[in-house]
Amino acid sequence: MIDLSYDFIVTLQNEVVRTFGADLSTPAMCKELSKSILNKTTKHVSETTLKRVFGFAIAQHSFSRYTLNTLAFYCGFKDWDTFQNHHYPIALRTPQINEEFKRWTEVKTKATAVSQYTLQTLKNRSGINFQHTVPRQHTLHHIERFLESNYAATVFIAPAGWGKSLSLVHATEHFWFGPKAVYQNDVCWFIHAHAAGSLLMKGFSLATWLDNQMNLGKGENFREYFSRHINEKGGRLVLIIDGFDEINLGAEKTKVLYSKLEDFVYSNDAYPWIKVILSIRSSTWSEVFQQSHQYPSFRRFWYLGQEMDDETNINMPLMTEQEVKSILYNNKFDPATVRQFTEAFIQKLRHPYYLQLFCQLNDAPAEGFIDENLSLFEITSKFVQNKVFNSNTNNFKIEIIDKLLELLDYGRNGMYTEKTVLLNKNATLFSSYKELVGDNILVEENLSQEIMFNVKVRFAHNFLLEYFTAMHYYQQANQYISEELIRKILALYPHSSFRISLFKWLLRCALNNDQVSSIQSMFQLELTSTEKAHLLEYMVMHHQRETQQAIPLNVIFPPGFFKKNPISQFINDDFIHFKKRRVLNTLLNLSESSDDKLKIRSNLFVMAFMQLDAEQCELELANIRKLCNADESMQLLWMTPYEAFLFIYEYLKFGVINPVIKEKLYNYVRMWDFNTSKKFSIGEEIVCKAICFAFLILGDYKQLLHFTQRMFQRYPTMLFSKADPFRLMLLCWEAQSHIRVGELKEAKRLSEHIDKVLKQYSTDFLNGKHLDTLQKIIAAEISFYEKDYSRAIRLAESAMEMAHKLDFKMFALLNYNVLNKIYRQLQMEPQKLEAIHKVEMIRKSTTFKQVVPSLVGE
Template sequence: MIDLSYDLIITLQSEVLRQFGVENIQPNQCKHLAQAILNHTGKLVSETTLKRVFGFAVTQHSFSRYTLNTLAQFCRFRDWEEFQTHFYKKTFRPQSEDDQSKWADIRKRAAAVSHYTMLTLKNRSGVPFENTAPRQYCLSHIEKFLESSYAATVFIAPAGWGKSLALVHAAEHYWFGRDPVYQNDVCWFINAHAAGSLLLKGFSLSAWLDNQLSLGNGDNFREYFSTHASEKGGRLVLIIDGFDEIALGADKLKLLYNKLEDFVYSNDQHPWVKVILSIRSSTWGEVFHQSHQYPSFRKYWYLGPEMDEDTNTNIPLLTEQEVKSVLYNFDFDPSTVRLFSDSFLQKLRHPYYLQLFTQLNATPGQPFIDENLSLYEVISRFIQNRVFSSPANSFKVRIIDKMLQLLDMGRAGLYTDKCTLLNKNADLFPAYKELLADNILVEENLSQEIMFNVKVRFAHNFLLEYFTAMHFLAEQEQNVSEPLLRHVLDYFPQSPFRVAVFKWLLRYAITRQQAENIRHFFQLPLATQEKAHLLEYVVLHYQQESTQQLPLSAIFPPGYFQKNPFSQFINDDFISFKKRKMLNALLGMAESAEDKLQVRSTLFFMALMQLDAEQCEIELANIKKLCARNEIIGEMWISPYEVFLFVYEYLKFGQVDGKMKEKIYNYAQYWNFTPQKAITVGEGAVYRGICLVFLTLGDYQQLLLFTRRLFEQYPGILFNRADPFHLMVLCWKAQAHVSTGDLPSAKRICRHVENVLRHYSSDFFNGRHIDTLQKTIAAQIHYHEKDFHKAIRLAESAMDMAQRLDFKIFALLNYSVLNRIYHQLQMEKQGKDTQRKMILIRESTSFKQAVPAFEQI
């Protein structure tokens, strides 16, 4: 029978490959196989048809008799009928007595069909199937459905969400794996295209199942096994993958849905018959959504706990652990994966972005591409594949341009009205549906009984950022000119959004080797943090692109940083080991003493936070040479080297240089307390060092006094809310308040810092050390307030970040808080574990005074 079953296709595949002389076949070999078939049979089977036979392309209908006869003849048989006769008894008539039943026979048939469908889906996977990970939510969803009284369930999500692969993993887990959970069930896994080709010709699912019984007397499948319950081994599960309005057409899909609905509702007396579907969100909204308000629909269909009625999605994104499992399957170094930022992992939870990321980084011998660069490459490829490579690209671009106008590039909000967007323009409807299906746009149905209200937004904010940048480029004829950058600068306020738009424009200039235009970015009156982000992107890009025609020296020629020192915007956000590679690259380009000191002092602080005494010693030697120059010290009463050396010697040997201590403590004698405009590089390094001196010595009263006077001396710091140096000093001030017993003041400062960090997002502050410090201090506040549960939660969150950053000083601060909490709660086991970890830190560093110094905070 040549219909949905493809009864012996798997056997036919094996025989064709055996005749061709290979065990496995790749898509590029189908052309050679077609020639071999032509040479042997004198008949032509196209390369495309062979790709469908071996599961490399979508099968939208049954294979023709011509194709099957030709392949059978290639295998030395007269035709397809003789092939079936030869293999049928061997394949479908097992010899064991237990397997003589009709149920076992049907299970064999279903397995042949399902294996072919699963093979097709595996071959079409954008990620090698063996590297993918089962979706635990999907497995749980199916488990709950199978054990329920519902007749049907469905996975609803946009294209690229991993619905099909989730079904393949589920099918292997429950029915076709080495040790299946439900090995007596009959599972029929078919493609919606194949089902549609038959059902649209007048077949029904009921009639098709009846035909599978093969009794020859017209018995009804469901009634037969309901009557002969002893012959039924388990459930009959029908999985139909790929309901797609765009591929099948709306009218055909509605007819197909009506037939499917009739079948589902007719199973009321046969609860052992179950149906599982996968469908795109846009198709669900157009075809299925119309009926799901009726009581009968809710009675029969299980949608799961994650169903979002506004966006028509019931599958959550990948979990962080599932993302990591896929990356480990691609042989990513676990130490590299553990260091991914939270914001980057959040984006990789989208299966299609994860697929593109692995493709981008999976080339043998290719080192890992920085996550910052990778994100922009992934988004660019995603948009290229889903928008610009589409046959309807011109219509899609028209819709997106209209979206941008209605949103005023995001200044008017993130949502617009669907009716206003399309404006009854029928020409745009097909392209609009594709944008929804491909997860470029998302509909949120807020309609009520008396009002139609459907809002549309970009699926992700970074899509809005990308298209906004491209819109400005189009207005300037694809030239990243200075007027264009000024226009963007004036159009948007300082924000992570503006930085992202500038990054897209910068990427455009880099990929087109527009060196002069790249330099325009750094001549803009941007905020310090914004310039830091842009400079980092440029340096990282040219470090990775070894084949670039333009070297980094062509972008920033000798003398450039002498006139435009980067120390003005390399700030405390670069205190992260992830930045070390970039900082070393900048060090090679640094020409002024200030630039070199800025990088060296940042590297020293990083080494100090990691309690790496040996690296601190190396940086101190370099800083000493820089401080020998008078222009670095200027009119300062103390040099950065002297302050750093004081901290180093105290932590290393427990020694206190009395003369240097007196010099540090008498800072007020050298301040005239006339408000100053800005802090120089040398002054900034000294003030950071002095904060650390007071912290390590445990002199919190002096720390409080110093931070207060620092803000009086430099009031301009207070007006730059997002400056990392400002936030770090605020955190140390809060720490001083906690240690001196002024909890209300500490709480107020801590809450302010938290609000700033939340407002500017983790994409803006990618160093994360300030976030870690704020949570550590907040945990101390909750401890003193006897709110131990909140204290533990915040301390553990801070601990996770500290471990990712490898900042042992922050880890010690957290262990100190946790140790006191565990002692208070008499949690001896946790307390001993904490003390053991503190001992491990002590043993890992030659800074022997470090643990006592920070344990007492």
């Protein structure tokens, strides 16, 4: 049985560390300490025991007399009793103690010793250095409301890995043990459930234990004593029990444990100054606690908070975006890198366990690049490894997961299944199922009503369904990715973000197992250009991350490979993103044809142009000129890519309009061959894209409208390429032009269509955020003319935030046009001045001096 009176354990820890002469900041140091103890005392204290003493592991039982005597002897004392006798007078040297509060202070001293040990234990178990973690504002507000209420108890309910323990550590220090503690006169007893559970299961009651802490006379009662001697009570007594369900007792014993706790809570009805705080997993809540919350008495005593979700049994929300970013900054992540993370990725990092894994996988963030897409795959793999494959019951867990996949038809039959069907009354699976729910691999949603039992089960996150589905097919194919397996997935699944993820997981397996022919097959078979683009990007990122272990790219793609499978087939506008610059430069070294090189260079130019980086545009322009001069096919075009980009560069840089190129620009129709069966060449696509930008910066929206409409007439097949980024970009410019020529109805129709397509295809499928930004700018201007000012300002400010995040200054200037109209209409002078200031900052940051008057209309 564990004694909760750790009065001298913390003191013993400090003495041992002082004698050892080094800080025990990591569990690994316990091995060296064990050797030091053996050398000095000739007695052995195991590394495992020392981890328990110093809180790196949970103590399941009392520390043995042998351990305590040996550690005391190591510190220069005869034994444990001598150590305690020496320090007991020191502990009582508190001359400032008011005699009136002597008994209360004695209890507070004992409680502080216990709590400090618990706090240190939980800090040492933190997956991230505790100094790098941050307080959870929700926890602080929840406890504050609870303490000021008439409720006797409260509980934090969430799955494992949700950060319950660390949030309680921060809250406990904030309210009771920090240097500026809010409630310094309260007695706070912070214990881990392993300690409380051992006592309670042996028939010990919390009330009796509290009585014993005061050494009261026979028949005296702790609660009654302080109720009678109210002047001796300094404040509240707060009992915090963390990890209530981490004790492996079994369902029935857990119910007994809860019953004893409930008795204690209910018996405090006459003592409102005694408060109980608990943390438990959602699965335990649904199995044990939820039975009681139907009774009025339960609701009268227990505070569940404003965030309680009765379907998922969670009342503790995920971390806020700001809390995530603060932890990343504390872990030495570059703020510029963090600001570049997409909203979708930040949302995933709001789960504390995923954030922990991310920090562990990037333990030296300043030394290398961080790709969020690659990191998500590594996080998922590590998470499943820790929670499923490394478990003692992994075979049962895998059986449950396989059954769930079968019921979901491997992602083709929705996301949910019935719990009763999944378990099928198989009692051997119940314990493993509970662990899967507790570890947030699976999620229950309780839709039960009074007349029926209905609990649905799903994977906690869609990427877990993608992972397990991909691994199912990988195992089925004997861990080899053959052409047959690739064709099977192509046949079973429609083109979607789900199918792309399956191929990414299979590609990761092929890369990790040196299956070169499998990788080549993915780029030679009938995958779509979008899928190949995603896979190629993932592979380049994987290679850059694993430079020493990775298969060289020139081995995977030997000379001649990209002549048969041109890179330009799957390098699209999705690669116009600052994060793709490294990928594009790597692909440039692999490219063999002039078309491939030109496509990559044009994307790099457009990226620099949208960032208004004149110097980078000039460098890319020089390279594009060399490529065009060396390629005879370029000379057959009515305008070469070099000429089109040169016109844009010279106008923005010097305000000069090249008359020869302008003539070609405005007479493009004469040069066109309207043979609709003709394929769109790389050079033509680049020129058409550049012409759109040229008309845009010239402010000639009438010509821009005509050009985009004629493009769809010339290449009608584009109308059927629903998710093609180039098609969507043309539609955006067409909608923008309709607005400027006063055709609002047509602009709105196109804007709504673009928005529908972007929402239909998730960011995992279509990650060109510049399209989202441009669509929002257009929709904001349409809302302004419709006098829906609240929607207009919401869309425009959202677009501005996205434009700044992407560093697309050109879009920021376009959006300023809209914001300026809104701010003037609504007489929002401070916001207008701030927008003007941002425009001025853009003006100063670029040598494209003509860009501001061109896009802003000065």
